Amino acid sequence: MGKANNVPPQPQKFEKSPSGLSILWREIVRDKVALISLIFIGLIVVAVYGISLVLDQKQIVTVDLFSLYQKPSAQFWLGTDYGGRDVFGQLIIGTRNSLSIGIIVTLMTGFIGILLGLVSGYYGGTIDNILMRILDFFMILPAIMIIIAFVTAVPKYNVVSFSLIMTAFLWMGIARMIRSKALQERELEYVHASKTLGSSDFKIMFTQVLPNLSSIIIVSMTLNLAANIGLESGLSFLGFGFPESTPSLGTLVSYARNPQTLEFRWWIWLPASVLILVLMLSINNVGQALKRATDARQRKG
Amino acid sequence: MWKVIVRRFFVMVPQVVLLSILVFLLAKSMPGDALTGMIDPSIDPAALEAQREKLGLNNPWYIQYWDWITKAVQGDLGQSFRFKMPVTDLIGQRLLNTVWLSVATLLLTYMIAIPLGIISGRYNDTWKDRLITGYTYFGFAAPLFIFGLLMLWVFGFTLNWFPTGGSVEPGLAKGSFAYAVSKFYHLLLPAMSMALIATVTTVQYLRSEIIDTKQREFILTARAKGASESRVYNRHILRNSLLPIAALSGYEITGLIGGSIFIESIFSYPGMGQLFISSIMIRDFSVVTALVLLYGIASILGALLSDIILSIVDPRIRIQ
Numbered sequence: 001m002g003k004a005n006n007v008p009p010q011p012q013k014f015e016k017s018p019s020g021l022s023i024l025w026r027e028i029v030r031d032k033v034a035l036i037s038l039i040f041i042g043l044i045v046v047a048v049y050g051i052s053l054v055l056d057q058k059q060i061v062t063v064d065l066f067s068l069y070q071k072p073s074a075q076f077w078l079g080t081d082y083g084g085r086d087v088f089g090q091l092i093i094g095t096r097n098s099l100s101i102g103i104i105v106t107l108m109t110g111f112i113g114i115l116l117g118l119v120s121g122y123y124g125g126t127i128d129n130i131l132m133r134i135l136d137f138f139m140i141l142p143a144i145m146i147i148i149a150f151v152t153a154v155p156k157y158n159v160v161s162f163s164l165i166m167t168a169f170l171w172m173g174i175a176r177m178i179r180s181k182a183l184q185e186r187e188l189e190y191v192h193a194s195k196t197l198g199s200s201d202f203k204i205m206f207t208q209v210l211p212n213l214s215s216i217i218i219v220s221m222t223l224n225l226a227a228n229i230g231l232e233s234g235l236s237f238l239g240f241g242f243p244e245s246t247p248s249l250g251t252l253v254s255y256a257r258n259p260q261t262l263e264f265r266w267w268i269w270l271p272a273s274v275l276i277l278v279l280m281l282s283i284n285n286v287g288q289a290l291k292r293a294t295d296a297r298q299r300k301g
Numbered sequence: 302m303w304k305v306i307v308r309r310f311f312v313m314v315p316q317v318v319l320l321s322i323l324v325f326l327l328a329k330s331m332p333g334d335a336l337t338g339m340i341d342p343s344i345d346p347a348a349l350e351a352q353r354e355k356l357g358l359n360n361p362w363y364i365q366y367w368d369w370i371t372k373a374v375q376g377d378l379g380q381s382f383r384f385k386m387p388v389t390d391l392i393g394q395r396l397l398n399t400v401w402l403s404v405a406t407l408l409l410t411y412m413i414a415i416p417l418g419i420i421s422g423r424y425n426d427t428w429k430d431r432l433i434t435g436y437t438y439f440g441f442a443a444p445l446f447i448f449g450l451l452m453l454w455v456f457g458f459t460l461n462w463f464p465t466g467g468s469v470e471p472g473l474a475k476g477s478f479a480y481a482v483s484k485f486y487h488l489l490l491p492a493m494s495m496a497l498i499a500t501v502t503t504v505q506y507l508r509s510e511i512i513d514t515k516q517r518e519f520i521l522t523a524r525a526k527g528a529s530e531s532r533v534y535n536r537h538i539l540r541n542s543l544l545p546i547a548a549l550s551g552y553e554i555t556g557l558i559g560g561s562i563f564i565e566s567i568f569s570y571p572g573m574g575q576l577f578i579s580s581i582m583i584r585d586f587s588v589v590t591a592l593v594l595l596y597g598i599a600s601i602l603g604a605l606l607s608d609i610i611l612s613i614v615d616p617r618i619r620i621q
Contacts, residue, residue: 137316140604142596144559145577146327149593152581153331230444234563237446238578256450257567259465263458273447284442 024215027293034289037282044279048095055089087252087268094247095275098236101163101248102229108167109228110221113174114210120175121182122205128179135172143169144235151240159246166235170228174220181216185209215294222287226280233276249276305612309605320597321373325366328590373594379587383580388591392573398468399572402495402565403557405488409496410553414503415543421504422511422542423534433504440501446563449494453567456490463490466569491568495560499553503546510542544614551607555600 028034120131150165151157185191186209194204229249235241236250237257252272256262261269360368372378378388421433457465463486464470470483514520515538523537558574565574573592580588 136312137319140316140555140597140601141320141323142555142558142593142600144562145593145596146323148578148581149327149331149589152584153327226442234444234446238563238566239582253447253450256454259458262450262454266454269450273450276447277443280444281439281442284438288438 021215021218024218024290024293028286028289031289031292034285037285041279041282041286044095045099048092048099051092052096055092087271090247090252091249091271091275094249094252094272095279097242097246098229098233098249098276101159101166101232101242102225104163105166105170105228105232106221106225108163109171109224110174110217112167112171114178114217116171117175117178118182118205118210121179122186122201122209124183124186132179135175138169138172141169144231147235148238148240151235157243159242162241166228166232170224170231174217174224177216177220178213181213182209185212215290219287219290219294222283222290226283226287229283230276230280306609309608313601313605316601317598320601321370321594322366324590324593324597325369326362327593328586329362329365331584331586373591378591381580381585381588383583383585383588388587391576391588392591392595395571395573395576398570399561399565399574401484401488402492402561402570402572403554405492406495406499406557406560407550407553409492410499410503413496414500415507415546417500418504418507419511419534419539422508422515425508425512430508433508437501437504440498441505443498445495445498445560446567448498449491449564449567452490452494463487468571487570491564491570494568495557495564499556499560503549506549507542507546510545511538514538514541545611548607548611548614551603551605551610554603554606558596558600 028038116131116135120128147165147169150168151162154161154165182205191204191209194208199208232241233248233250233253236248237254239254241250242248249272253269253276256269256273369379376389378392380386381388381391384391417433417436421430424430453465456462468484468487469480470487473480473483520533520537523533528537561572562574562577564570565572566578569575573595577589577592580586580592
């Protein structure tokens, strides 16, 4: 931000103007911090999914009474927790689970948000009014409390129902943004032209308006991914996320709610905390760079 | 002005009603009912059934809802089976703690955010601005619960500067000076943790607002008339940039609600957020429903407050 005066180079007269996606890519490469963040995320993803192929989740979450609260050593790289379970293994599997659920929830909220936002913004009028009143209602709900209440109320609680519950209360932001953009787009000439040619509303919405919104969708989904990972680990931290047999990054941090662990056994909770922090910082860096790319006034080059 | 308030009020009423229905159905669908926790298991099932009938637990849900909501409006939110006391009294005890925490957080937030935003906007693209922007980057990404935990670890346990739990030193007489000081002392670290994260949006908003206003023509006019630099900033730019911040203060309440759940359970601060978590853990549902309803109404009121302030400061909204 803050490069408000930096006018991007005008495309040459007969040169094809760059597509949305290539602008996004160029901005990331130009912004060194974002590039490093992206590489870091890539490495984490490869490492975590790679190593977890070798690790056995069952074996890692099995209680071992002979090695409670061990300090980091050659055998246990990051020590063990109150059940004698290897923290390093839990960290790897936890990161994999947190990342996976973050991605799933982001995709699902994105899907609902894009669908409702497009329909609402494209048609406008009564449909828009009804959908926006529903959205307003969801916006004022105390989301975290409602999610926690649902998590306890659902009888057969597992990873699928958890991600569905999260999705149900997190789609509003992206829907609202897509709607306001679609409202602008539908007034543009290409939409009018397409209508005159007799294209169906469905075709205009999904094959003509949607591609024009692709870059802001990518931006907001990236930022949402960071937020969702944070929220999931926060819920697991409070004890309302994954069950303990499916460790998440938040599960490891939640051991720090025991003051003894917080004060004397840093190796259990600190690595997971730092990992969440760094992961979210990196995803946000990439997201912010992409956000700059969509705003021509703020582009770096 | 009044028209806006009245119209917003009419939007608000169905929201509250819908919220209460949702909360009620949620509570109904949770395992167990008001009797499960209250009686000993050796009682005769037939007597239990009679008691259910008497309490109206076998009625259809809308009749039960009506019973519940008419009582709730009169301030009777049922009994907490853990504390064996009316929910209203229980929440009354915790409410004040949470209100203090929220007030302290809001004050700290603005005390930190406004100077930072002004410096960052006034001297944009200098090292001061870079430093502050870096902080907002960090604060935007850092999840509140991790930040709170790190604060507690560093300042509470490692450095021993602050108490690590509770809302007051036990054994102090209520109302004494030492009591108030101890309360404030316990409040400081949790409020600080929440404020340092909450400042971020305000700083970013104020910064871009000031940078935008700086390039307007009336600023050029002011400079041309020979107004001093401090006058330009304090009188012309600030007045225009601060108003939207004031208007958004109502929405901060929504953020505080989510935050208080995490912060109160990390710092074991006896407020409503901590009560919510501990009640839902042991399935004390009458407390849970009451709290969700209360928090929901608080965030509706927050949004209403913001809209009212906004309509006062921005005449364009009034006209439509």
